[in-house]
Amino acid sequence: MDIDLWFETLVITDEEYRYYWSLLDKNEQDKALRFVQTRHGRSYVASHGKLRLILAEYLGMPPETITFSTQAHGKPFVACGNSNGIRFNLAHSGDHMAVGVGYAYDIGVDIEVWTDRVDYHGIVALCFSEEETRFWSDLPKERLQEFFYRLWTRKESFIKVVGLGFSLDVSQVETAVQGPSRFLSLPSGCGSPKGWCLIDLDLANGLSGAVTISGLDMPKIVYKHLG
Structure with missing residues (x-):
C-alpha cells in the first residue's frame, strides 16, 4: 500500500487562523494559548487544524469531530470508533509541515x-x-x-x-x-x-526530511496537498 505524504505551509491569514481554531478541541485550544510567542501558537493552530482536515479525508467525518488519544510517550493516534486502523504522523519545522498517512504501516515522519x-x-x-x-x-x-x-x-x-x-x-x-x-x-x-x-x-x-515505516516492503510515497 502507498503512504500519502501531505506537505503544507504554516503561513496563514487571520481568517484561516480563525477557521483552523474552530476545528480544534478544548485541549488543543488550551495548548495553543500556552505558547509564549504568538507565531508558535499560530503554527500550532495551523498544523493541527490542517491535520484534522487531512485525516477527515480518510475518515469521512467532519474534522472538528475527530478525537485523539496518546500513547505512553505522547505519540498521538485517532481514537474515533471508525478510525479503520489509520496511521499517521505529523512533523513541522519553520513554516512547513508534513503529515504521513497510511493503514498497513506504522509511520514516523520528520522534516527540518x-x-x-x-x-x-x-x-x-x-x-x-x-x-x-x-x-x-x-x-x-x-x-x-x-x-x-x-x-x-x-x-x-x-x-x-x-x-x-x-x-x-x-x-x-x-x-x-x-x-x-x-x-x-x-x-x-x-x-x-x-x-x-x-x-x-x-x-x-534548505529543507530535509525522512520517513520510517514498519515492515519489509518499501511502499510508494505519494505527495499530496490540501485544496
Whole structure:
C-alpha cells in the first residue's frame, strides 16, 4: 500500500487562523494559548487544524469531530470508533509541515529546516555513531550541513515511529552513509534493521526530511496537498 505524504505551509491569514481554531478541541485550544510567542501558537493552530482536515479525508467525518488519544510517550493516534486502523504522523519545522498517512504501516515522519543556529559538532559527537561521525567529519565544509540534516531526520523519523521519544540512544540508530538509505543497526528492543523501511524525502533546498515505516516492503510515497 502507498503512504500519502501531505506537505503544507504554516503561513496563514487571520481568517484561516480563525477557521483552523474552530476545528480544534478544548485541549488543543488550551495548548495553543500556552505558547509564549504568538507565531508558535499560530503554527500550532495551523498544523493541527490542517491535520484534522487531512485525516477527515480518510475518515469521512467532519474534522472538528475527530478525537485523539496518546500513547505512553505522547505519540498521538485517532481514537474515533471508525478510525479503520489509520496511521499517521505529523512533523513541522519553520513554516512547513508534513503529515504521513497510511493503514498497513506504522509511520514516523520528520522534516527540518536548515539553520546555522545549531551546534553541529556537539550534536554529532553525542548523537551520531562512530562511522557516521567519521564520514561526516571527512566531508567538504560545504556538504556538512546537508549531510547532518539527512542523518538527523532519519534518526528523528525512527524515534517518532517507535513512539519512545528521546529515551532511545539515537547514536545507536545508525543508517548507511553511502548508497540507498537503510538502517544498519538499532537500539536493543527495536527489532532488526531489516524490519524497517527508510525513505529520504525529496524536498526544497534548505529543507530535509525522512520517513520510517514498519515492515519489509518499501511502499510508494505519494505527495499530496490540501485544496
